[in-house]
Each structure stands twice: as C-alpha cells, then as structure tokens.
Amino acid sequence: MQGTSEILERAIEQLAKLPGTGRKSARRIALHLLKQSEESVMQLADALVDLKQSITRCSHCGVISDGDPCSICSNPKRQNGQLCVVEESQDVYLIEKTNEFRGMYHVLGGVISPLDNIGPDDIRVKELMRRVNDEEYPVDEVILALNPDSEGEATSYYINKLLKPYDEIKVTRIAYGIPMGTELEFIDEATLSRAFASRNAF
Template structure:
C-alpha cells in the first residue's frame, strides 16, 4: 500500500505470527514499540534473542530451563518417588503455582495424535520408562496430568498400559470436574459426567 513503511509492515507481519495476535494487535504492538525509547526496545530484543539462544531443556524431565539439570531436578528436597507426567513445560509452571505437588516432573513434549501422525515414539514416553527402570531412582507413583481431551486420554491410556507390569508403581491421575465458583447450570454435560465419575468421599 502506498505511503506505508515497508519496515513497519515487516514488523507487523512477524508480530502477527504470535499466538492470539491478529494484524490489528500486531500493528498496535509495532506502533507502541516505535514510541518507546531505544533502551526499552533493545532490552526486549536482547531478551528475545537470549530466550532463543540460552534456554535449554532439562535432559532428565524435559522442562524448559536455564540450565541442565533444571532447578526442580536438582532440588534435593523434592520427593523423588513421585513423577507427574505433563504435556508441556507450561503445565509444570501452572502446577508449581499451586504449591500442592512436591515431587518431580516428566514433560512429554506433546501427546499421541494419530490424526497428526504423532505416535508414542514422537513424544518422550521412552524417556519416562527409562526413568522408572533406573535403579537409583525408585518411583512409587506416576501421576498423569494430561489434558482431558481425546489425545490426552489416549496418551494416558497408553502410559498406564506400559506401567501395568510395574507392581511397585501406582498410576494415578489428577481429578477432573467442576471449577470452583461455577454454578451447575453453566457446566457442559461431559464435564459434569466426569465430575461424577471422579467423585471422592467427603
């Protein structure tokens, strides 16, 4: 379009690739950055470059980390007998905010999805089994904390099946149900049904 900046349009095009960001939002962000002083924009650029170049994944649990092993795997106060299996690193961050789990994690880096040609070998299930088989790390419980969708269910079922021969390993899953503060009339049938199926004693 005549009269616009090609450099600005290139920035908008790249920003629009961010999740949840359309062209309008990308344009607003680009124009906002133009109004900022050089130091602020340079700090942002350096942070993004550092994010890409310096961030690594823990070779033990697979979580995004500044170092290898990550701070959770290095923490001697964590319970070594519990492993919580999650899909992505962001799930670890969310669970950590609750302060309810003091064990260790295993990030699969995805879930089994035949429609997307993602099989068991494409996610970190083999590494999970290796951890359970290690003599120096006795695992008593594997907690499946995957999303309650078809892919998450299929992955949970597959892992549970692999763990059946391990008599000393208890396989559990996080409870799914009704969110706090929500009225029953606003709950969909699938969620309500799962809440009944996952009910506990009072």
C-alpha cells in the same frame, strides 16, 4: 505498500506470526514499540535473543529451563518417588503455582494424536520408561496430569498400559471436576460425569 514505511510493514508482518495476534494487533504493537525509548526496545530485543539462544531443556524431565538439570530436578528436597507426567512445560509452571506437589515431573512434549500423525515415538515416552526403570531413583507413583481431551485420554491410556506390569508402581491421575463458583447448568456432561467419577469423601 505506498504511503507507509516498509520497515514498519516488515515488523507488522513478523509480529502477526505470533499466536493469537492478527494484523491489527500486530500494527498496534509495532506502533506502541515506536513510542518507546530505544533502551526499552533494545531490552525487549535482547530478552528475545536470550530466549532463543540461552534457554534449554532439562535432560531429566524435559522442562524448559535456564540450566541443565533444571531447578526442580536439582532440588534435593523434591520427592523422587513421585513422577507427574504432563504434556508441556507450561503445565509444570501451573502445577508449581499451586504448591500442592513436591515430587518430580516428566514433560512428554506433546500427546498421541493419530490424526496429526503423532505416535508414541514422537513424544518422550521412551524417556519416561527409562526413568521408571532407573534403579538409582525408584518411582513409587506415576501421576498422569494430561488434558482431559481425546488425545490426552489416549496418551494416558497408553502410558497406563505400559506401566501395568510394574506392580510396585501406583498409577494415578489428577481429578477433573467443577470449577469453584460455576453453576451446574453451565457444566458440560463430560466434566460433570468426571466430577462424579472422581468424587472424594466429604
């Protein structure tokens, strides 16, 4: 483009590929980086290279981690009998922030979505069943913590069906209810219905 820097435009083009980043935001980020010291920009570049080259997935649970096994799977204080099934690594971090769960995790790496040609073989269902059948670390409870959308529901139903023959394993799911501070008139019917279905004793 005449009248501007080709190097700047190339940087903008790459930044615009990031999720939720349009060309305007990409240009602002690129211009912001130009104002920073060379040291801070190099620190960012090094962090991105490390992110790609050094990050791995835990061979046990599938979470994104610095090492294998991850810090959760290698923690002897975690309860092996409880296995929480989530869609992605970010779900593990969200649950860990609550300090409510002290068991282990299993990251599926996606959900069943026929419209996107994603079936059970395309996510980590076989690995889940291997863990369920591991006699060294017996599983007492599988907690399904998938998103309450159609794909998450279908995946939960499929996993629950696979686990039906295991009488010794309790299959549960996290309750989905009404967020604190939200008025009922702003709650959609599905959320309100699930809140009633998941109600607990007061």
